[in-house]
Amino acid sequence: MSRVVLVTGGTRGLGRAVAARFRASGDTVIITGRDESRLAATAEEIGAHSAVCDGADPRQVARLAGDVGPELDVLVNMAGANTDLASAAGEDDALEQVAAAWRANLDANLLSAVLTSTALIGKMRRGGSIINVGSIGAEYASTSYGAAKAALAAWNAGLSAEVGPKGLTANVISPGYIEGTDFFRGQLTEQRRTALIAATHDGRPGHPDDVAETAWFLASPGARHITGQTLHVNGGAHTTR
Template structure:
């Protein structure tokens, strides 16, 4: 059985993959600070689920596209958690627009929300993770930087931001390896969303996307959460600098 960590900060934890990660990693020995930008109802449900599993949690609202907001989130986490064992960077920005139609503002927002916030979170967390005996940074990337198809519109701006996040993670993994802190990314394929469904994808496009998956289906959020939980565990102590693809066989 995977031994779960205790003091956890997760961004984007109010729904979908983030909420599933909280459910998967919560137990009576876990303490969470769960972030969302504005989904109060979703965050409250996530916290109830954590508590149902025996864990404890508090909520924090922040727009990570704002410069410095991610660093402040780390400060808030340390105040509540009293330390940090695991940082899970899951906040995203889904923009299903052809790259030539992406505005400067949207491109910058995607980069700020995904790539810059990951850099701010990770670098601010390092001094605290160094005090843990199981320091883990786990980011949720995407298939976008790796898998391209001509018959569907890619999330180009999102993919560009995720690619920057991946390079940052590899650089951090290399530098932090001597300290024992690991840095890994999970790259999901298409994942089933909550009841709002794929708000950035039409049903017709979603059917085309599923047809591209060798397993013939989208992933459940829990399948992504299991990969995140493993990378955050003691069992993954010799795995760092890796991008683990959980995508049903997309190549």
């Protein structure tokens, strides 16, 4: 049976790869984004439906919930980015810059997932999956981005307990360095790239398909007893036991 899958932030990078993977399985996929033209182009390319939505805006999320339809099987909360602002000159506004950077990252990486999940849980069918996308940065949390992703993982543990009785799972995928995205906005030096790859055990950068296949597995029948977990997809750059 074809599932209904919603991927927020599905216009490029990891979100696009995840959406394309579910489409390849014959699922009905809806992607969201804030850039209407890019959203429409991506949806046409991969054969998905589209809905313009800023996940940190409660009114837009409420509208999205109405647009999705009566039933949903998989929710992938991919929307988010490192929104750290460029440092400003001058000491007088230094604290304002810090506050803005933290609020922006919390909105993009935590609040968007919380609002979207809250709005859509009631539509999800038993056997469904909520997949939140975190980051290896959560293991250090020295920045507003890392702290927001750490909060996402902590929230997911409680979400799993909440939705488990409804027959749903909730997990986090935590990627390490992934090539083929614009995460670093062109600011990744070759020295830094070499260091990130050297930190892995398998000696290679991640690829969007690594995350997409993990998301597909977490939504599959074989993963029904995996919930409340953070799955690290980083080639061993961060290990758990």
